[in-house]
Amino acid sequence: MKKGIGVILVILFMFSLFAGGAAEKKSGDDLPVLRVAVMPFYISSQIGHIVDNKLDEAAGFKIQQVMFPTGAPMNEAIASDSYDVATIGGAFVFGVANFNAHVIASHINGTGGNEIWAKKNLAMANVKGFNPEFPDVLGSPKTVSGLKVAQNTGTTAQLAISNWLKVIGLEEPKVNIIHMDFAQSYQAFKAGSADVAALVSPYCFQTDETMVKVADLSQLGVQLYEEITVTDRSLNRKEIREILPKFLKVLFEVNDEMEANPQKKFAMVKKWYNDNGGSASDADIQAECNLKPFVTSKQAREMEIGKYERTYAEFMASQDKLDPKLIEKVVANSTDEFLKIALQ
Known part of the structure; x- marks a missing residue:
């Protein structure tokens, strides 16, 4: 009898250990949050896919999307601490130069379109x-x-x-x-x-x-990339710094998957437009997918962060759109620190 009770106690003890371990596993609501500024355009389509498929939660964080019409108001919202990370186009240079944001990756070759x-x-x-x-x-x-x-x-x-x-x-x-x-x-x-x-x-x-x-832009001899930036305030938050490599890892895994499967990429972009009130036709979406390839992990490893950013800043300065004294700041605020960890 005592032996039987002992066996039961062991089983109950082991169950309690398993249950306790399961309880410690964080649910989506308990995960650290990364606020990502997005637009209802192609530039942010990967973010929608990540959230829809809970790829962020699987990686140990949760994305909160913050919608903006374009990149200019994204920059203006930096002062109010409205987001941590942004998917942004050419407006990135003003966010970096004037609001001390930081470039951490280029995720789309945006020359086309x-x-x-x-x-x-x-x-x-x-x-x-x-x-x-x-x-x-x-x-x-x-x-x-x-x-x-x-x-x-x-x-x-x-x-x-x-x-x-x-x-x-x-x-x-x-x-x-x-x-x-x-x-x-x-x-x-x-x-x-x-x-x-x-x-x-x-x-x-x-x-x-x-x-x-x-x-x-190609006919004008200009190359363009869409950027991932992080605000300076968020960059100095320990919990955000820990999330950034995880975020970039998931983002480039999606990029790799979509560039290897054009039909899936088309479906993803179409869903993003539909979910956010877009009016793009199937032909428009296909043209955009063809003209603006996602940067793959392999391409990202080969890119020198700061090189394109300098060229773009110098151009804007030559057009009197940016104070030439801020060019070096744009370069200095471009880092591959988190990308290297993500793609190792």
């Missing part, structure tokens, strides 16, 4: 290759001067317009810049309130026969 369009009935539409070094670019100083140009200031749209004007030899004050967000720029251009507009994907895929493509 950044285009300038004009009304086809304009004289500039008939002038191609004014600058022989850029044979596919439309426009000349005479035909562009005085036109209304819509752009989302502080983003890749500004980069495109500034570089285009430089290529054709026209100073920016010679055109009428209209500052609007991406959706507003598209609508104003479509309605005829702007002669020229810088259109990012998916809007650059939604043009019609009354419009003509002026140039894209």
Whole structure:
């Protein structure tokens, strides 16, 4: 009898150990939170996939998405401590230079899907290759001067317009810049309130026969990457520093998976647009997937963090959009510390 009771006690003891261990395992609600600034565009689609499939929770943290319309308001929200990490385009340079954010990775080759369009009935539409070094670019100083140009200031749209004007030899004050967000720029251009507009994907895929493509970033000789940044305040929080390598590891695992499976990538991006009120057609989404490849783990290991960031900062400084004294700050605030841990 005593032997039987002893066996039962041992079993109960072992069960209690197992149960106790299970109780210590954190649920999704108990995991440390990483606030990620996202946009309802391609640039943030991987974040939606990570959350939908609880890949963040499997890695030991939980993502809280913070939605913004573009990168410019993301930068403005740094002061109010609205997020920890951002998926951001060309606006990153102002967040780093003016708000002390830090670049920790490049996650998308965003050169494609950044285009300038004009009304086809304009004289500039008939002038191609004014600058022989850029044979596919439309426009000349005479035909562009005085036109209304819509752009989302502080983003890749500004980069495109500034570089285009430089290529054709026209100073920016010679055109009428209209500052609007991406959706507003598209609508104003479509309605005829702007002669020229810088259109990012998916809007650059939604043009019609009354419009003509002026140039894209590739034709202007510009390379662009979408960035992952972290605010300075969050960078100095121990719990966030511990999450960052885990976050990047999951992000690049998703990038690898999607680049190896184009159909799955298309489905993921489409779901992101649908979940966030996007109006991109299947053709638009496919074009974006083709034009803007995700940076793979292999490519990320080969990239030198700070090199592209310097080039971009120098360009913005040359266009009087950034104080030249801040170029070195942009470089200094670009680090591969967390990426190296994530991809080891």
